[in-house]
Amino acid sequence: MNILKETNFKNLGKKYTGKVRDVYVQKDKVILISTDRYSAFDRNLALIPCKGQVLTEVSKFWFEQTKDIVPNHVIDFPDPNVVVGKKCTVLPVEMVVRGYITGVTGTSTWTLYQKGERDFGDFVLPDGMHKNQKLDKPVITPTTKHEAHDRPLTSKIILEEKIMTPEIWQKVSDIALKLFARGQEVALKKGLILVDTKYEFGLTENGEIILIDEIHTPDSSRYWQAKTYQERIANGLEPENFDKEFLRLWFKDNCDPYKDEKLPEAPADMVTELSRRYIQICEQITGIPFKIESGDIEKRIENNLQAYKI
Ligand SMILES: Nc1ncnc2c1ncn2[C@@H]1O[C@H](COP(=O)(O)OP(=O)(O)O)[C@@H](O)[C@H]1O
Ligand SMILES: [Mg+2]
Known part of the structure; x- marks a missing residue:
């Protein structure tokens, strides 16, 4: 192979x-x-x-x-x-854009929402939302890039800690939302919902902002099949998704991936x-x-x- x-x-x-x-x-x-x-x-x-x-x-x-x-x-x-x-020069923030309330990890909007969080700093979500529901409009939940573990950020933190200048933050936010809108539009033509994603930006020598790394890949994004989305969530089912979690879960069930020096073979x-x-x-x-x-x-x-x- x-x-x-x-x-x-x-x-x-x-x-x-x-x-x-x-x-x-x-x-x-x-x-x-x-x-x-x-x-x-x-x-x-x-x-x-x-x-x-x-x-x-x-x-x-x-x-x-x-x-x-x-x-x-x-x-x-x-x-x-x-x-x-x-x-x-890689900008120190990962621009995460989300169109739906979902996720299973500690930092996902659905996990936080379930714990009672409504005010996310840059946006507030109403009561009564259900898992995998579409947001009124996409939101940005930036995280740090160069720290050992991703730290959730807000506009306020980014500006207060001078992680980016107001001008650059405004520009990359604007670009990220435009990219996401385009992504959703094009994905839908392929029968897919682009649920959420992450962008990285860099600055060239002349200070121009450019998109780097990868874009809308199954590693950086979540995709659901559009055709069955409505019906499945109406019936309380998870959307039909591109799922790579099952392998991660297998490791969690079969060893301690945080501690074991040698891992079993998948x-x-x-x-x-x-x-x-x-x-x-x-x-x-x-x-x-x-x-x-x-x-x-x-x-x-x-x-x-x-x-x-x-
Ligand atoms: N045009 C670019 N200029 C400089 N660095 C880049 C550029 N495009 C991508 N990178 C960096 O290259 C790395 C890509 O490898 P990846 O396996 O994704 O690394 P990581 O473990 O840091 O996520 C990332 O750290 C990303 O920020
Ligand atoms: Mg990466």
């Missing part, structure tokens, strides 16, 4: 190992190689065939669909797993199923049949990156 765990290329620049991507940093460029790592609990749990290619192809589709709203970092897609981007059928789901959602979003590549991925990438050697 051709799987990409990690890369160790020489002469591509200084390597930074992210949770999912290997990033090679050059003077004015970053080379982002999406691997097949599946990360949760701040560690790599498994390798999912084709995941890296899916993330790259989905981002490619959305960068193209949104480039009239904000310029993005894309310089080139030299390989199915690689984007070459313009290097920039069951092969679960890995295959998750890979199938990534490919399915990629095809649904892009409308292009997914091409499973044969051959050694690392060798192929090395070949395709010849021109970027320094």
Whole structure:
């Protein structure tokens, strides 16, 4: 099976190992190689065939669909797993945009709402909402980017702590909402609801704001099938979703992913199923049949990156 765990290329620049991507940093460029790592609990749990290619192809589709709203970092897609981007200073805030009240983690709006929270700083939610309900209008729930654990932020904190200038905060908020509106509009044409997502922005040398990293991928976003949404929530069911939680839950049930030094190997059928789901959602979003590549991925990438050697 051709799987990409990690890369160790020489002469591509200084390597930074992210949770999912290997990033090679050059003077004015970053080379982002999406691997097949599946990360949760701040560690790599498994390798999912084709995941890296899916993330790259989905981002490619959305960068193209949104480039009239904000310029993005894309310089080139030299390989199915690689984007070459313009290097920039990463803004220290992850712009999370939510169109629905949902989620299961401690910081999700639904968890907080259930605990009685109504005032989220930048918006107030009314009583009587139910899980997975659409919000009157999308909201931004920013979090910190460079701290060990994501810390929830509000406009007030961002400005008081001078995390961003009022001007930049205003601009990225505005852009994030426009990107999300476009995302929802285009997704719906593909039969999907874009439920929530996360954007990262950077500043170029001239101080221009550009969209970086990835956009509307199944890792950075939640998607539901539009066709069955109404009926399912009317019947008290969860929306039909792109679900990758089941593998995370398996680890929670079968080991202590926070403490155990060595993790058990994920069951092969679960890995295959998750890979199938990534490919399915990629095809649904892009409308292009997914091409499973044969051959050694690392060798192929090395070949395709010849021109970027320094
Ligand atoms: N154009 C860019 N310039 C500089 N850094 C970037 C750019 N695009 C993405 N990055 C950074 O590269 C990293 C991508 O790898 P990823 O696996 O997502 O890392 P992380 O574990 O930090 O989320 C992120 O830290 C992201 O902020
Ligand atoms: Mg990331």
